[in-house]
Amino acid sequence: MSNWNTVAIIGVGLIGGSLGLALREKKLANKIVGIGRRAGSLKKARQAGAVDSTTTDLARGVKDADLVIVCTPVGQIVEFARQAAAHGREGALITDVGSAKESIVNVLSQDLSRGVAFVGSHPLAGSEKAGVEFARADLFEGRVTVVTPHRRTKSEHYSAIAGLWESLGSRVVRMTPAAHDAAVAATSHVPHLLASALAAATPEELLPLTAGGWLDTTRVAAGDAELWRQILAENSSHVLNSLAKFEKVLKAFRAALEDGDQARLLSLLEAGKQTRDTLGS
Amino acid sequence: MSNWNTVAIIGVGLIGGSLGLALREKKLANKIVGIGRRAGSLKKARQAGAVDSTTTDLARGVKDADLVIVCTPVGQIVEFARQAAAHGREGALITDVGSAKESIVNVLSQDLSRGVAFVGSHPLAGSEKAGVEFARADLFEGRVTVVTPHRRTKSEHYSAIAGLWESLGSRVVRMTPAAHDAAVAATSHVPHLLASALAAATPEELLPLTAGGWLDTTRVAAGDAELWRQILAENSSHVLNSLAKFEKVLKAFRAALEDGDQARLLSLLEAGKQTRDTLGS
Numbered sequence: 015m016s017n018w019n020t021v022a023i024i025g026v027g028l029i030g031g032s033l034g035l036a037l038r039e040k041k042l043a044n045k046i047v048g049i050g051r052r053a054g055s056l057k058k059a060r061q062a063g064a065v066d067s068t069t070t071d072l073a074r075g076v077k078d079a080d081l082v083i084v085c086t087p088v089g090q091i092v093e094f095a096r097q098a099a100a101h102g103r104e105g106a107l108i109t110d111v112g113s114a115k116e117s118i119v120n121v122l123s124q125d126l127s128r129g130v131a132f133v134g135s136h137p138l139a140g141s142e143k144a145g146v147e148f149a150r151a152d153l154f155e156g157r158v159t160v161v162t163p164h165r166r167t168k169s170e171h172y173s174a175i176a177g178l179w180e181s182l183g184s185r186v187v188r189m190t191p192a193a194h195d196a197a198v199a200a201t202s203h204v205p206h207l208l209a210s211a212l213a214a215a216t217p218e219e220l221l222p223l224t225a226g227g228w229l230d231t232t233r234v235a236a237g238d239a240e241l242w243r244q245i246l247a248e249n250s251s252h253v254l255n256s257l258a259k260f261e262k263v264l265k266a267f268r269a270a271l272e273d274g275d276q277a278r279l280l281s282l283l284e285a286g287k288q289t290r291d292t293l294g295s
Numbered sequence: 296m297s298n299w300n301t302v303a304i305i306g307v308g309l310i311g312g313s314l315g316l317a318l319r320e321k322k323l324a325n326k327i328v329g330i331g332r333r334a335g336s337l338k339k340a341r342q343a344g345a346v347d348s349t350t351t352d353l354a355r356g357v358k359d360a361d362l363v364i365v366c367t368p369v370g371q372i373v374e375f376a377r378q379a380a381a382h383g384r385e386g387a388l389i390t391d392v393g394s395a396k397e398s399i400v401n402v403l404s405q406d407l408s409r410g411v412a413f414v415g416s417h418p419l420a421g422s423e424k425a426g427v428e429f430a431r432a433d434l435f436e437g438r439v440t441v442v443t444p445h446r447r448t449k450s451e452h453y454s455a456i457a458g459l460w461e462s463l464g465s466r467v468v469r470m471t472p473a474a475h476d477a478a479v480a481a482t483s484h485v486p487h488l489l490a491s492a493l494a495a496a497t498p499e500e501l502l503p504l505t506a507g508g509w510l511d512t513t514r515v516a517a518g519d520a521e522l523w524r525q526i527l528a529e530n531s532s533h534v535l536n537s538l539a540k541f542e543k544v545l546k547a548f549r550a551a552l553e554d555g556d557q558a559r560l561l562s563l564l565e566a567g568k569q570t571r572d573t574l575g576s
């Protein structure tokens with residue numbers, strides 16, 4: 015018996031496509047419907063085996079779904095989740111995969127129609143690559159997925175969504191939306207901003223002299239610019255706070271270099287190495 | 296016929312060890328001597344097949360060498376190159392692999408004893424990994440090596456060193472030491488500094504919430520702290536200049552976030568993406 019009868023995935027790119035592949039591989043749904051705006055992307059999703067059927071008509075796509083997963087860029091999650099609630103089954107459960115949660119969860123935890131409930135999720139499994147062609151059934155295996163219930167969220171709804179991610183191989187971390195947003199500002203959004211600023215600040219004529227270090231440090235800057243604009247804008251206050259902490263360390267580096275303070279310079283590099291060494295390569 | 300009779304490698308870690316492996320694999324030297332301070336590292340270098348023999352006695356190690364390659368951290372290159380010149384063969388050629396060149400090349404282009412000549416090199420092939428256990432014969436294949444002649448450098452000496460790197464598979468770029476140092480400040484030293492500052496600024500309790508983006512962006516921060524202290528200190532004026540350019544872009548990002556200027560935020564992200572997309576993943 016499958017956990018879900020019909021799952022509707024709105025936005026079948028890297029994350030949505032990987033969800034479809036994983037749900038099918040693990041036989042967790044009887045039917046998976048892919049919903050999108052471009053027929054071309056939907057065709058690719060069908061060809062990749064990520065979904066059973068597709069439609070560009072959201073109302074039709076969510077009609078029979080007991081679970082709807084919104085995998086669009088963060089700026090569109092609220093709107094699509096609302097449409098899904100309006101046109102979906104009574105008692106359907108909706109989640110998302112957005113990188114910023116606070117305002118989305120606040121808005122969508124107001125009464126949705128007919129017993130439909132929203133519980134926010136964020137699988138930490140993104141990539142600078144976009145599109146269903148990069149989707150993988152094991153994308154969530156061994157990854158952390160943060161699930162961010164609102165104080166109104168019923169425990170059975172939280173458990174169902176946490177169970178979804180666990181069944182896909184994720185380790186679920188429960189956080190408030192605000193704590194999540196503060197955390198990922200530091201661990202994901204500021205790193206993206208820095209990578210992007212570094213890439214933008216590198217003179218083009220010097221690119222032939224870059225090597226592995228520059229490539230690693232700037233890799234995420236290749237991510238979709240509009241998608242990241244939405245994330246940074248949505249989470250701007252936490253990002254600015256986190257950026258201020260980074261700027262403080264950067265200022266200490268600058269002062270050590272300007273003053274020729276070798277002991278300070280070494281201790282800053284050692285602090286960075288110590289933190290980085292905590293995790294693997 | 297080998298290109299070199301005896302090659303002495305001072306410092307047999309990742310780079311020195313890879314040089315030994317590559318020279319042996321390509322049969323470019325009749326004999327390769329590894330010189331180091333720690334018997335344990337030298338033993339590993341012999342076991343890895345990177346060198347034919349080893350010694351902790353620099354004078355003895357360089358005695359018969361027609362080529363000496365100094366692969367120590369930048370802070371020790373001048374001292375070891377001078378010792379090699381003092382104890383080496385008449386007419387021996389010395390190069391190095393240091394990441395900062397201007398002061399090293401200036402000092403070592405003064406008359407060395409008995410016709411010994413120094414030509415500076417920098418293969419862009421480093422890694423956050425250290426030690427001969429990570430050495431690879433193909434480390435320089437397809438990589439850029441910058442060769443930085445002084446105005447006193449004789450053309451046959453430049454050609455011999457450029458030829459060395461080409462024979463190891465590198466593409467050689469000829470630059471003045473000052474131009475090299477300005478370039479790598481932007482492409483390598485500032486990226487390292489930022490990666491290190493980002494790692495140091497990330498609260499330890501949030502590390503479980505990092506994913507691929509943070510890992511990529513901070514990867515080089517795992518590099519040896521003392522080695523990088525020497526590089527940043529040696530090249531501090533260029534690093535500070537290059538850092539100022541980065542800070543200007545960062546300030547623009549901050550302003551766009553504070554002002555909610557979405558068009559500006561998007562254009563900054565697009566500029567970073569455009570530069571990053573110029574190179575591969």
